[in-house]
Amino acid sequence: MTGELRDSEKRFELAVSATDEGIWEWQAGRTRLFLSPRCDSLLGYPAGGLPRDLRGILRFMARPARRELLQAFRLHVTDRGPLLCVIRIRRIDGSEGWFQLAGKTEFDAAGVPVRTAGAASDVTELRRAQQAVIDSHAKLDTLYRHASLGMALVDATGRYRQANSAFCAITGYTEEELCGDDCPPLHPSEFAGRDARAVVEACLGAPTRAYETELIHKLGHRVLVVITTTMVGGSDAARWVIVEDVTARKAEQKAIQEAHATNESLIAAIPDMLFQLDGELHIVRYHAPSDDALSMPPERFLGRRLDAALSPEMARRFATAALAASRSGRLQRIEYASHRGDEGERHFEARFQAVRTGGSLAVIRDVTERRLAELALRESEARWQFALDGAGDGVWDWNITTGHVYRSPRWITMLGFQPGEIADTVDEWAARVHPDDLGPALAAQDAHLRGESPMFTHEIRMRRKDGRYMWILARGLVVERSAEGRPLRMIGTHSDIDEVKARESQILDHNLNLSSLVAARTRDLQLAKDAAEAANEAKSVFLANMSHELRTPMHGVLSYARLGEARVAQAGHEKLRSYFHRIRVSGERLLTLLNDLLDLSKLEAGRMVLNLAPVRLEQLVGEALTEFDALFQSRRQRLEYRVAPDMPSPRLDAARIGQVVRNLLSNASKFTPEGKGIFVSLNPCTLPEGEPGVALSVSDEGIGIPAAEIEAVFDKFVQSSRTRTGAGGTGLGLAICQEIITAHKGTISARANPAGGVEFTVNLPLGAALPTACPALVEPEEA
Numbered sequence: 001m002t003g004e005l006r007d008s009e010k011r012f013e014l015a016v017s018a019t020d021e022g023i024w025e026w027q028a029g030r031t032r033l034f035l036s037p038r039c040d041s042l043l044g045y046p047a048g049g050l051p052r053d054l055r056g057i058l059r060f061m062a063r064p065a066r067r068e069l070l071q072a073f074r075l076h077v078t079d080r081g082p083l084l085c086v087i088r089i090r091r092i093d094g095s096e097g098w099f100q101l102a103g104k105t106e107f108d109a110a111g112v113p114v115r116t117a118g119a120a121s122d123v124t125e126l127r128r129a130q131q132a133v134i135d136s137h138a139k140l141d142t143l144y145r146h147a148s149l150g151m152a153l154v155d156a157t158g159r160y161r162q163a164n165s166a167f168c169a170i171t172g173y174t175e176e177e178l179c180g181d182d183c184p185p186l187h188p189s190e191f192a193g194r195d196a197r198a199v200v201e202a203c204l205g206a207p208t209r210a211y212e213t214e215l216i217h218k219l220g221h222r223v224l225v226v227i228t229t230t231m232v233g234g235s236d237a238a239r240w241v242i243v244e245d246v247t248a249r250k251a252e253q254k255a256i257q258e259a260h261a262t263n264e265s266l267i268a269a270i271p272d273m274l275f276q277l278d279g280e281l282h283i284v285r286y287h288a289p290s291d292d293a294l295s296m297p298p299e300r301f302l303g304r305r306l307d308a309a310l311s312p313e314m315a316r317r318f319a320t321a322a323l324a325a326s327r328s329g330r331l332q333r334i335e336y337a338s339h340r341g342d343e344g345e346r347h348f349e350a351r352f353q354a355v356r357t358g359g360s361l362a363v364i365r366d367v368t369e370r371r372l373a374e375l376a377l378r379e380s381e382a383r384w385q386f387a388l389d390g391a392g393d394g395v396w397d398w399n400i401t402t403g404h405v406y407r408s409p410r411w412i413t414m415l416g417f418q419p420g421e422i423a424d425t426v427d428e429w430a431a432r433v434h435p436d437d438l439g440p441a442l443a444a445q446d447a448h449l450r451g452e453s454p455m456f457t458h459e460i461r462m463r464r465k466d467g468r469y470m471w472i473l474a475r476g477l478v479v480e481r482s483a484e485g486r487p488l489r490m491i492g493t494h495s496d497i498d499e500v501k502a503r504e505s506q507i508l509d510h511n512l513n514l515s516s517l518v519a520a521r522t523r524d525l526q527l528a529k530d531a532a533e534a535a536n537e538a539k540s541v542f543l544a545n546m547s548h549e550l551r552t553p554m555h556g557v558l559s560y561a562r563l564g565e566a567r568v569a570q571a572g573h574e575k576l577r578s579y580f581h582r583i584r585v586s587g588e589r590l591l592t593l594l595n596d597l598l599d600l601s602k603l604e605a606g607r608m609v610l611n612l613a614p615v616r617l618e619q620l621v622g623e624a625l626t627e628f629d630a631l632f633q634s635r636r637q638r639l640e641y642r643v644a645p646d647m648p649s650p651r652l653d654a655a656r657i658g659q660v661v662r663n664l665l666s667n668a669s670k671f672t673p674e675g676k677g678i679f680v681s682l683n684p685c686t687l688p689e690g691e692p693g694v695a696l697s698v699s700d701e702g703i704g705i706p707a708a709e710i711e712a713v714f715d716k717f718v719q720s721s722r723t724r725t726g727a728g729g730t731g732l733g734l735a736i737c738q739e740i741i742t743a744h745k746g747t748i749s750a751r752a753n754p755a756g757g758v759e760f761t762v763n764l765p766l767g768a769a770l771p772t773a774c775p776a777l778v779e780p781e782e783a
Contacts, residue, residue, distance in 0.1 A: 014098060022121070023118075024044050025118075028114050032052050042122050069087055074450055080105075084404055086098055087101065096121050098122075098162070101119075109771045116459070147166055150163070150164065152167045154239050161179060171218060188214055198211060203231060204237055211224070212227075224245070226246050228242040228244075254723070271365075273287065273293055274362070275361070275362050278359040281319055282305050283303065283579055296309075307319070324352070332352040348366055390586055393410065394414050396476075396491070400488055403425060433460050436461075436780050437460040448476065449490070470498040471501035474493075476494070591770070595716065612651045612767060613653075618643045621641070625665070625680065632669060639679075642679075642680070647694065652767060656744075664735075672700045672702035673703075681696075693766060695761060695764075696763075700758065701755065701756055704756055705752060714735055714737075714738045714748070748762045
């Protein structure tokens with residue numbers, strides 16, 4: 001018996017040493033475990049390196065692995081099933097591996113476990129392979145579910161087994177509807193043969209080919225698709241159907257074809273010659289309205305480089321322009337002349353524009369007739385200018401419809417100005433005519449416009465640039481009228497008769513007392529000199545400011561107009577809309593400036609009529625505040641309006657005083673930060689002369705005005721250094737306010753608030769002694 005036991009143990013040892021699995025055994029009532037050397041080597045330990053007692057082995061395991069092993073053992077003992085669990089154990093080198101523990105328990109007659117034995121094997125690689133398969137299936141499922149292409153699995157009977165969301169979106173059916181017993185008809189009968197061929201080719205293992213067909217949507221309409229069919233490996237003969245909705249692509253292709261046909265029609269209708277050059281300067285395409293327009297047959301230039309088809313000089317000029325257009329993206333223009341047999345010399349203009357796909361496009365236009373017309377026009381203008389220069393007269397041409405006035409250089413220099421210093425408006429002439437001469441001159445002009453006189457002729461005094469008045473003989477004639485007799489255009493001249501008038505004055509002066517004449521003349525000349533110098537300095541400053549303010553918006557209008565004109569064929573609607581928006585903004589700014597200048601010139605010339613009447617000033621200010629209420633709220637500005645009781649009603653021009661109030665409120669809001677306050681008050685006051693009046697105060701908590709600039713802000717085109725940038729404005733608002741208040745015999749002043757901001761105060765007399773209409777000069781009727 002002892003020999004048999006030794007033989008059995010020997011066989012067990014041989015079996016243990018021959019297997020890759022570690023053998024373990026636990027016996028009830030014993031603390032030690034049996035672990036084969038393979039158990040040690042599985043974890044990288046030398047033989048005997050692992051603990052051989054149950055407590056040591058459990059401590060060796062991480063808590064999750066220990067808990068999982070004990071739970072599996074309890075389940076095994078309870079259910080008497082096989083012991084099988086996979087746990088994660090750390091090796092001696094620090095790496096972790098997955099190990100499978102399998103075993104079986106022997107029970108005694110009472111059902112108590114006696115011993116448990118089993119094997120341990122390293123299943124790390126198997127576990128990784130399983131996880132890779134799971135990850136791969138998850139990725140493929142994600143691709144299947146979220147793919148932009150429709151995918152459906154069809155079995156051998158043609159029944160749908162599954163379909164992704166893209167396939168359902170293309171057909172309009174849900175996956176349940178497609179995979180149900182009553183599969184909806186998706187394939188039109190006329191495409192049955194094509195679909196059957198694709199299935200047969202897929203079954204025979206032929207290379208997968210996509211083909212175009214149609215599917216019937218749930219709503220009844222047809223959907224253009226491209227279908228690819230491929231067999232699924234296995235014995236069930238299922239196949240994948242991959243579907244791409246090409247409706248949008250087909251529509252785009254159709255649109256491109258239609259656009260191409262439209263472009264071809266447009267090119268065919270163009271009277272100019274077109275030549276397309278590639279990047280190597282080969283002529284790859286051309287268009288000509290007729291074969292006679294070409295200087296050589298097409299076969300001599302088509303497909304050839306420029307230097308092989310043209311003369312060296314012309315090839316050089318064309319190549320330079322084409323390369324410049326391709327590199328810069330900007331239009332290049334050249335002009336040249338060419339002899340055309342009996343036609344003689346012809347003039348051409350070539351425009352080169354880059355092509356986005358590479359190369360350039362040359363548009364060649366015959367401009368011979370235009371050049372001849374321009375030459376004739378220049379010759380005619382030269383003869384006309386020679387005649388005018390010989391006579392010494394200045395010429396003006398008035399477009400009555402648009403208000404535009406052309407003035408010749410002689411007309412401008414006659415008054416001491418340089419070309420460009422006088423605007424092309426009618427008001428420029430009226431503003432320079434002596435006030436005593438303006439009314440009679442306008443009356444004579446209106447009489448001629450009405451057709452009551454054969455010609456407009458009048459002697460007037462006009463103010464020169466240096467402030468001196470000179471005598472001018474103004475003559476004019478209406479040269480164009482509408483069918484109703486309304487004047488449209490008037491042309492005339494200005495003749496310098498200052499010396500003639502001076503001689504007449506000298507003859508009269510000799511009849512007066514010479515001594516008193518000399519004294520009076522000396523005094524007058526001195527006063528005139530001082531006035532002229534002051535006016536000249538003021539005018540220079542005024543013109544410099546006005547020129548800047550007028551040119552800035554005008555440059556905006558012209559720049560975006562030219563940009564829109566140059567890009568009208570390439571720019572999109574939004575880009576063109578932005579050009580027109582900027583032109584409109586610049587135009588509105590220019591119109592505002594011109595309106596301010598017109599008001600200011602009328603006020604300074606005394607031509608602004610004040611319509612005086614008793615006005616409830618508190619009501620007028622309240623209405624203005626109501627207009628600004630939305631603006632104050634949008635900027636979160638706090639408003640306080642206080643009115644003293646029993647306010648008198650002064651005699652004012654309500655419209656003009658309202659203009660002042662709105663200007664002050666606009667400035668207060670514009671230069672007051674969000675969350676700050678604006679304070680308006682009305683109180684009775686006593687003017688410096690002792691007479692009663694009313695005081696309007698507008699105060700803010702804004703950025704304020706430096707003390708050194710307080711007085712200057714009422715000058716024309718002057719803005720505070722703190723408000724000159726960022727808020728806009730022309731610098732005329734306060735100057736106009738001062739003119740309006742001065743016309744009412746009142747005063748306007750400004751002072752800095754100690755806590756920040758500025759306070760404007762307007763003092764106005766009650767105006768009892770002022771007439772109802774108080775003009776400095778009756779405003780003439782505009783021509």
